[in-house]
Amino acid sequence: MSFSDLLPDSTAVITGGASGIGLAAARRLLQRGLRVCIADRDAARLAAAEASLRQAAPRPEVMTAEVDVSRPEALLTLEEQVRARFGGTDLLMNNAGIQPGSALFGPAERWAEVIGVNLWGVIHGTQAFAPGMVARGRPGLIINTGSKQGITTPPGDPAYNVSKAGVKAFSEALAHELRQDPACRITAHLLIPGFVFTPLTAQGRAVKPDAAWTPEQTVDFMLPRLEAGDFYILCPDNDVPRELDEMRILWAAGDVVENRPALSRWHPDHAAAFQAFVQQGRGRS
Known part of the structure; x- marks a missing residue:
């Protein structure tokens, strides 16, 4: 499934949607x-985000919801609210994340707290929305936001690494599960951002570091990869190219x-x- 397969009246639900990616x-x-x-x-960030989104398109259809993704009942309620408002969901982006x-x-x-939001939030969101998305019979996408730290697991923030490694494993299992049903028109995708300047990564900085991408650059990289049907969407940034x-x-x-x-x-050692x-790899490229 690619992005262009979505029907004209499609609805997207994005957790962690009030800032950043x-x-x-x-x-x-x-x-x-x-x-x-x-x-x-x-709530305050949601209100500001809604105001900015209403300037993003001529007649935008925007809905906001205050949701704690670590609570499964909150995602079930959100799914019901979106279904009541828009008829259902076609694109789910499980993007909410924290890194304290x-x-x-x-x-x-x-x-x-970290695992509750970063990992359980993805699981809760998928379990709340995916069955209805599949049952609708319409084309759709589930995009889970992972991290390179969930793959290379560098020292320094083990809870975050564990949560994002879990997102990778869950997303792979989800992709496999969905493709077992020949009638299913929903595909899963794992977004793996590079260094992106967001409230999560700012750490008190008001100016974007030269090494970082903006959230917009990350999304503009993601969309063509969704169009191509990629599962692993491995994003570079201004410091680390894909080869590295x-x-x-x-x-x-x-x-x-x-x-x-x-x-x-x-x-x-x-x-x-x-x-x-690394040098050998660069020499081959």
């Missing part, structure tokens, strides 16, 4: 003629195949070998 996606989808519901747990920081032996409450991402991912997988120490990229591996 979610808001940029909402704006682009409105410009393409979709009806859009943005869900977020920040974590430590391996840090408070359990912090781990529960590929080498980092291959090295991480090689830890298992070669039986190297865990996270050997950051292990003093393997750091030089990793750098040589």
Whole structure:
């Protein structure tokens, strides 16, 4: 399924839609003629986002909902509300995410919060919306926002890494499940952003770092990849090209195949070998 297969009266639901990538996606989808519901747990940010979206298209159809995606009943209610307002959902973007920081032996409450939003939010959203999307028989897309940290799992923020690794595994299982039904017209996709300047990553900065992409650049990269039917949408940024991402991912997988120490990229006995591996890859490109 590609983006152009969506019917003219299609509806998109975007969690974490009041800022960052979610808001940029909402704006682009409105410009393409979709009806859009943005869900977020920040009421003030939702109100500001709605006002900005109403300027994004000549006659935008916009719905907002204050939702905590870590609560399954909240997503079930949202699905009912969207169905009542627009007749159903055709594009679901499970995008809500947080990154407050974590430590391996840090408070359990912090781990529960991160995993509750980043992983359970994707699971709850999919379980609430996907059955109805499939049953409608219309073409549609489910896009889950992952992270490179869920693939290469660098040291420093283990709760976030675990949550995003779970999103990857869940999205892969979802894609497989959907394609088992020959009548199903819904496809799953995993968005893997690079460094994007959003409220999540700003960390007090008011000016975008040169290395970062804007949310709009990320969405403008994503849409053609959806058009092509890609499952893994691996985004570069102004600092890391795709070739370097590929080498980092291959090295991480090689830890298992070669039986190297865990996270050997950051292990003093393997750091030089990793750098040589990257250079070899660049030499072939």
